[in-house]
Amino acid sequence: MEIRNIAIIAHVDHGKTTLVDCLLRQSGSFRPNQKVPTQALDSNDLERERGITILAKNTSVVWDNKRINIVDTPGHADFGGEVERIMSMVDGALVLVDASEGPMPQTKFVLRKALSLGLRPIVVINKVDKKDQRAEEVHEETFDLFAALGASNEQLDFPVLFGSAKDGWFSREMCGKKLGIAPLLDLIVSHVSAPKVDEVGPFKMLVTTLEYDPFVGRLLTGKILSGHIQPNTTVHAISSHGKEIGASRISKLVAFRELDRVPIETGRAGDIIALSGIANATVSDTICALDVYDPIPTEPIDPPTIAVTFCANDSPFAGQEGQIVTARKIWKRLEREGEGNVGIRVQKKSDDEFEVSGRGELQLAILIETMRREGYELSIGRPRVLFIEEGSVRMEPVEDIVIDVDEEYVGVVVKKLGSRRASLMHIEPSDGGMQRVVFRGPSRGLIGYLSEFLTDTRGTGIMNRSYHGYLPYAGDIEQKRNGALVSTVTGPAVAYALWNLEARGPLFINPNELVYPGMIIGEHNRSGDLDVNPRKSKQLTNFRAASKDEHINLTPVESMTLDKALVYIDDDELVEVTPKTIRMRKRECDPIKRKRSAKRLAEK
Numbered sequence: 001m002e003i004r005n006i007a008i009i010a011h012v013d014h015g016k017t018t019l020v021d022c023l024l025r026q027s028g029s030f031r032p033n034q035k036v037p038t039q040a041l042d043s044n045d046l047e048r049e050r051g052i053t054i055l056a057k058n059t060s061v062v063w064d065n066k067r068i069n070i071v072d073t074p075g076h077a078d079f080g081g082e083v084e085r086i087m088s089m090v091d092g093a094l095v096l097v098d099a100s101e102g103p104m105p106q107t108k109f110v111l112r113k114a115l116s117l118g119l120r121p122i123v124v125i126n127k128v129d130k131k132d133q134r135a136e137e138v139h140e141e142t143f144d145l146f147a148a149l150g151a152s153n154e155q156l157d158f159p160v161l162f163g164s165a166k167d168g169w170f171s172r173e174m175c176g177k178k179l180g181i182a183p184l185l186d187l188i189v190s191h192v193s194a195p196k197v198d199e200v201g202p203f204k205m206l207v208t209t210l211e212y213d214p215f216v217g218r219l220l221t222g223k224i225l226s227g228h229i230q231p232n233t234t235v236h237a238i239s240s241h242g243k244e245i246g247a248s249r250i251s252k253l254v255a256f257r258e259l260d261r262v263p264i265e266t267g268r269a270g271d272i273i274a275l276s277g278i279a280n281a282t283v284s285d286t287i288c289a290l291d292v293y294d295p296i297p298t299e300p301i302d303p304p305t306i307a308v309t310f311c312a313n314d315s316p317f318a319g320q321e322g323q324i325v326t327a328r329k330i331w332k333r334l335e336r337e338g339e340g341n342v343g344i345r346v347q348k349k350s351d352d353e354f355e356v357s358g359r360g361e362l363q364l365a366i367l368i369e370t371m372r373r374e375g376y377e378l379s380i381g382r383p384r385v386l387f388i389e390e391g392s393v394r395m396e397p398v399e400d401i402v403i404d405v406d407e408e409y410v411g412v413v414v415k416k417l418g419s420r421r422a423s424l425m426h427i428e429p430s431d432g433g434m435q436r437v438v439f440r441g442p443s444r445g446l447i448g449y450l451s452e453f454l455t456d457t458r459g460t461g462i463m464n465r466s467y468h469g470y471l472p473y474a475g476d477i478e479q480k481r482n483g484a485l486v487s488t489v490t491g492p493a494v495a496y497a498l499w500n501l502e503a504r505g506p507l508f509i510n511p512n513e514l515v516y517p518g519m520i521i522g523e524h525n526r527s528g529d530l531d532v533n534p535r536k537s538k539q540l541t542n543f544r545a546a547s548k549d550e551h552i553n554l555t556p557v558e559s560m561t562l563d564k565a566l567v568y569i570d571d572d573e574l575v576e577v578t579p580k581t582i583r584m585r586k587r588e589c590d591p592i593k594r595k596r597s598a599k600r601l602a603e604k
Contacts, residue, residue, distance in 0.1 A: 003195055004188055089222060206222050245281055321580040365562055398442055402463075414437065421477055484522070
């Protein structure tokens, strides 16, 4: 059976996973009465909760007696590493574009990678059923984007389909007949070339993803570029630099069929498979026959731009809510993550402190949340950007920022981003009567800006970011966060005490929540920290009864999620993460030691 390998690439929320659902249903992969969940490939709990694709997924359908291997890729810029590495696995791409929003930053980022590899994409303009659709204009904008990215004449002559993945139809013409998904499948078969492989040569496969299966252990996924492979065959692994890693025996071969992983007896050139039994190989390594010594070339991955510090939780409540609490086990888990996730780098700073680097706050927050759900207790430091030196020039990561916002909020957005060293590139009308404002600014200026942006735009603004590259340091950015309200006592917070503390600043805790010395329970109205007692109760007399407390009305507190806490804390603070609770605290919980440390820093 002939093979076609394609990736579906697009900006977040443009309909990639919905399109895969549609392809699976209409290609006959499911029985007519079979119950299948929507976003079937987004099986990860975090993916379903956040409504985004985090990990690249593989599936396949059969159409016109040809097997189409499909890779659904993440649309968020923080997970760009997932997109970059799978490009070597495919021979074509569906570039999915929203008929209203048009090409967005992540579309540009991923398309550049596809074009540089010589892929000839198919453009699919989705959501033409929206009231504010402008499909013809989006078609022109997409062509302009191809040209701006240096597409060849062959790549510029891309086929286009219009339709709605949600309603299950696509057509060559905007007003064409709604013939289901068949026009898209026919176009994939005719436009995407068969894999360029050597069917009779020695076995070669480039590892593009690595995951852990509870039953078979490490699973390495990739496309077979040469030869064939069977279980119980001995192969060896070579690093991308040509270093011998070691020989192993393949214990199991797995192919991706619809939503299942199916054991197979032979993997053939051109197919995308997973294999187990290889002990030391990782992403970007070559698995090959014993008489092969040259690794398969790999595309370089853009570097991480932001880092946080992980360490074991040492707060007064350490070990009360998590099952995995030691620094040694945390390091093992981080090593495993760094091995399989090319967008993450891990480094030991000491036996108790580890630095984890990634593409953005969201990617790091996803890793922390995943570990939290696995039973880990962690202390996390403030995110910081990674600078590099080129000669005598200090360089920093810079991002392209595209904002769609109502005209009345343009002024405040321009002012706020200007103060964060972002440069305004241009302003143009967008769909729905909004304005599209495009900036280019340093990544460090965007840490913590999202919540402020949503407040400034009354929740109506949309902000998208994508990595641009490293540029010279843009200058200092003024930090405006006030001080913190820091607890001095241990135990459940008292409503009366919190009511009195509201005048000092907004609180982050509710009555009866457990507190400890050094824990941050609110934000001070002034610049310095303030030590407070959230357990102070009212003095009772014959004239003042305890029942009077029942009439205390507290202002609702802001829920401090992991994402918010990470960007809220200062350099001398940590986020305490357990399976049950997110808390913020001072690095030094003892108030006397904390003041001594602050005094020493001031003297320097």
